[in-house]
Amino acid sequence: MNYRFSDTIESFKSSAVREILKLTQGKSIISLAGGLPNEQYFPIEAVKDAFARVFDEGKQVLQYGLTEGFTPLREDIAKHLERKNIRVGIDEMLLTTGSQQAIDLLTRVYIDPGDIILVERPTYLAAIQIFQSRKANIISVDCDDEGMILSDLEAKIKRHNPKMIYVIPTFSNPSGKVWSLERRQGTLELCKRSNVLILEDDPYGELRFGGGEAMPSLFSLDEHPGGCVVYTSTFSKIVAPALRTGWIIGDPQLIVHMTRAKQAADLHSSSMDQQALHQLFLHFDLYGHIDLVRREYEGRMRQMVELLKQQDWPDTRWIEPKGGMFIWLEMPERINTEELLKLAVQEGVAFVPGVSFFATEPQYNTMRLNFTHTDSQQMIEGIERLNRAIRKVL
Amino acid sequence: MNYRFSDTIESFKSSAVREILKLTQGKSIISLAGGLPNEQYFPIEAVKDAFARVFDEGKQVLQYGLTEGFTPLREDIAKHLERKNIRVGIDEMLLTTGSQQAIDLLTRVYIDPGDIILVERPTYLAAIQIFQSRKANIISVDCDDEGMILSDLEAKIKRHNPKMIYVIPTFSNPSGKVWSLERRQGTLELCKRSNVLILEDDPYGELRFGGGEAMPSLFSLDEHPGGCVVYTSTFSKIVAPALRTGWIIGDPQLIVHMTRAKQAADLHSSSMDQQALHQLFLHFDLYGHIDLVRREYEGRMRQMVELLKQQDWPDTRWIEPKGGMFIWLEMPERINTEELLKLAVQEGVAFVPGVSFFATEPQYNTMRLNFTHTDSQQMIEGIERLNRAIRKVL
Missing domain, CATH: 3.90.1150.10 (Aspartate Aminotransferase, domain 1)
Structure with a gap:
């Protein structure tokens, strides 16, 4: 046909x-x-043990899970985030199939065709693809070694009235750069003032070289709940990608809508992987x-x-x-x-x-x-x- | 904000x-x-063993996988489908996070806002939700105990020029009914004639009571490749839902586009689950x-x-x-x-x-x-x- x-x-x-x-x-x-x-x-040995422990819990580990994700793992992640000065409850978090799905779900519930999204120049190619598939108009903001250039960001917010900006402020893909504190605060300030949602993508944040202090995430600089930052990260780079487990945190309103979209998209991500990651938090020296x-x-x-x-x-x-x-x-x-x-x-x-x-x-x-x-x-x-x-x- | x-x-x-x-x-x-x-x-014992075997393969089992899904499992499923008189190659199959995601991905690549989709009356509620989120117009076809009433289907195809019909012909959710052979053939004939794609959802087909012969799937009655049926099923009901592994088969053109959409949506589904299911095919009496x-x-x-x-x-x-x-x-x-x-x-x-x-x-x-x-x-x-x-x- x-x-x-x-x-x-x-x-x-x-x-x-x-x-x-x-x-x-x-x-x-x-x-x-x-x-x-x-x-x-x-x-691999720790992951193997973690899966074995999951099965010790009994047959119900193989049943359907919650769309929001396995509750004990959401609690583990909330605790993990406290180390980064982020305090969220489990109702402010959704577990996803990698952080890739987090970007996709937020786009589904927040972006209509024709909406403007500002991105870094250059930025993560698969995010561009998601935004394009939603028929958003993507506009690049000029960047230097310290992050988005605030004057350009301000001008483009004024001119285009964007609904969202997408940024990877820490060890960016592809550029590897890390934004300065001034650019983080400035971006947050500009977006708050103009009611622009910030999607902060942080898959690489833990891979910090040199032993120094971590830069604060935009999320941790913002008020919460009710803030303008949504933050996503993943276990792919700190444990292993095959387990395909990421998370997104934000205001409960945003999480509720993304959870409903996820329910339609795939009901939930693998519970096996989520349960194994919980066992890793219990029995493995992740840090x-x-x-x-x-x-x-x-x-x-x-x-x-x-x-x-x-x-x-x-x-x-x-x-x-x-x-x-x-x-x-x-x-x-x-x-x-x-x-x-x-x-x-x-x-x-x-x-x-x-x-x-x-x-x-x-x-x-x-x-x-x-x-x-x-x-x-x-x-x-x-x-x-x-x-x-x-x-x-x- | x-x-x-x-x-x-x-x-x-x-x-x-x-x-x-x-x-x-x-x-x-x-x-x-x-x-x-x-x-x-x-x-649970078999699944536990299956996961243990996966880890025996070495560290690369934890790496990113193909968007299409783990190749040996696609081969297993192709072989499994031969028992149902379906012959497909692995390039005609995409593995998904449950069959729920298969419905979502096909909808993304095939349906534009305003397109007409015909469904059974009644039909699976989460499919309705996906179609609505795509802003499709959903029209119900009258059904009796043998399936869609062909005269009503024919009239609605003529009147609405639908792009797709969505059916669960075998042990439907919610009605539990199984379509007669005549209705299967008739539906296929009408859709072929009018270039209407059929999404055949078959999560329950294996759960057949009474020991009799299975009804042929619409997919197996159609020509292939180039046919008008896309068929989706899942391991959720025959192994366990926590492993969140489904599949969709169809013409390679359809599979290619769905694979690209999946790459943007989540890169790939859990490789752990897919590799464990392959081990189950090798070492467990699934039938x-x-x-x-x-x-x-x-x-x-x-x-x-x-x-x-x-x-x-x-x-x-x-x-x-x-x-x-x-x-x-x-x-x-x-x-x-x-x-x-x-x-x-x-x-x-x-x-x-x-x-x-x-x-x-x-x-x-x-x-x-x-x-x-x-x-x-x-x-x-x-x-x-x-x-x-x-x-x-x-």
């Missing part, structure tokens, strides 16, 4: 980049492209584990920064990340990284061209490199291969 | 019924309301287990039917289900089951009033009773309590 798809499928188009990256699967290509945590640090992952990722980051310095590519700029999983490179204007990727794949290395991370007016001379997934030898070889590809286009 | 929700939240409103049923939680109320499988038959559940549920159904016969309520009609989890009652016109529910809860028993299962023009004198979740004594007591409530309104 002749299928009559909805208009929405346009926004779910597979990008040229994704098609190129697909080609790299299964081949001896070193990938600096993905956003994968390193398997080496998955606490010791996070410290280990931080140290290891920081070592990899330092190695990659050293390797990049050695290459001496002309007019190439990056910020040394203070956490997270990525280094963001700006190269000479004449380099189009989508074209470069084809050569790089021929040389046996992959990265993500920056173009996908721009909601509008892409910068074609940018790329995102992941430093968490490759081991030391692979990283050396990967950067060498990348260098060979870059030398070809220079 | 003053939250500015999207129009969509209207369709996710909590129903009066849900609010009443919430009141029943934790109290000594016997629930004939839910759609819960019986915990007693959850194969022996399904036989056990069938026998036990059939016994409970017979008990409930006997109890209902004993009550001698006036002008009350039901079909003895040939499978599934529910009995659907039509009572005297003067009984409004939403009003009855309040009295029933006072007596200590709950059911679902039929009104929620109608997309339009609800029949207020209907109710859905679940027979799978209560044990024998509870069921006797539950029907007695229901009888007391009914006697009050008669």
Whole structure:
């Protein structure tokens, strides 16, 4: 038959980049492209034990669960958030299938077609996709090394009357940067004044390098309940992605509506994973584990920064990340990284061209490199291969 | 702040019924309301072993998985479907968070606001909710004990040019009925002729009573690929709901678009659950287990039917289900089951009033009773309590 798809499928188009990256699967290509945590640090014995303990509770562990998520795990997360100066009750939290679903559910209940959403320039590509599928108008706010530039944010709020802004203020994907306190407070102030909801996406916040103090989240700087910040995070980067468990916190009104949307979307996320994560909170040194992952990722980051310095590519700029999983490179204007990727794949290395991370007016001379997934030898070889590809286009 | 929700939240409103049923939680109320499988038959030892085996595969089991779902499990399901005369490759299948998510994803990629969807009268309430949240126009087709009445379906296809029809032809929720072969073939024929997509929802098909032959699915009667049927089912009723794993099969074009929509919605469903289900296929007698559940549920159904016969309520009609989890009652016109529910809860028993299962023009004198979740004594007591409530309104 002749299928009559909805208009929405346009926004779910597979990008040229994704098609190129697909080609790299299964081949001896070193990938600096993905956003994968390193398997080496998955606490598999602890997770195995956690699942075994779940079954000790009896057959009811296999029954349908609450849409809101497994109550003891919501309590664990609330306690975990106290360490970040966030105080919420379990009725202010919804558990989701990764934080990706949190973005999707908030978009469903808060955004109508034609609404304006402001985002960082650049920002997380899968968030752009969700907003586009909802037919929102996405407008980028100019950013520097400290976060959104407040004058540009203010001007764009005035001009466009946005309903929401979406930000990753801590160890951003793709740029790896961390916003200064002044930008956090300024953004909050501007949004409060104009009744703009802030979606604060914080998947990487725990992956902080250098042992210093964490920057306060926008959520913790805001009043609550009744505030203008909704905050989402995930266990994917601090425990393991396969368990697909994220959470979103915010005013109970927002949580109630998202919970109803989730009930229609999938009833609830895996209860097995949620129950196992609760057992991990009870019987595993999660914070010791996070410290280990931080140290290891920081070592990899330092190695990659050293390797990049050695290459001496002309007019190439990056910020040394203070956490997270990525280094963001700006190269000479004449380099189009989508074209470069084809050569790089021929040389046996992959990265993500920056173009996908721009909601509008892409910068074609940018790329995102992941430093968490490759081991030391692979990283050396990967950067060498990348260098060979870059030398070809220079 | 003053939250500015999207129009969509209207369709996710909590129903009066849900609010009443919430009141029943934790109290000594016997629930004939839910759609819960019986915990007693959850194969907990096998599931526990399955998870343990997953971890024996090594740390990579905790990494991100494919959006399409764990490949070996898709192969298992394809093989499982051969028993039902369905032959599909793994590129014609997407794994989802329960079949609920399958309905949601198809709706996202196939339905635009204002599109017409035909449904059975009555039909699954959470499907109605998804379609409404997409702002589709839902039109009910008249049904009798054999399924949709073909003359009404034909007239409504001509009149409304629907894009899709949604059906549960085997042991329907809520009506428990099974469509005749003639209605299956007739529906397929009418939809093919008018280019109408059929979403065949089959969560209960395996729960067949009486040991007879299964009715062929609409999917198996259609050509494939390129056919007009998309088919969804789940492990929730044959293994356990906590594992939240369903699947949808159809033409690869449809699967590709749903996969992209799923990538934006949640990247992928729990890989832990999918990998454990694969281990169950390898090391557990799933079909022996399904036989056990069938026998036990059939016994409970017979008990409930006997109890209902004993009550001698006036002008009350039901079909003895040939499978599934529910009995659907039509009572005297003067009984409004939403009003009855309040009295029933006072007596200590709950059911679902039929009104929620109608997309339009609800029949207020209907109710859905679940027979799978209560044990024998509870069921006797539950029907007695229901009888007391009914006697009050008669």
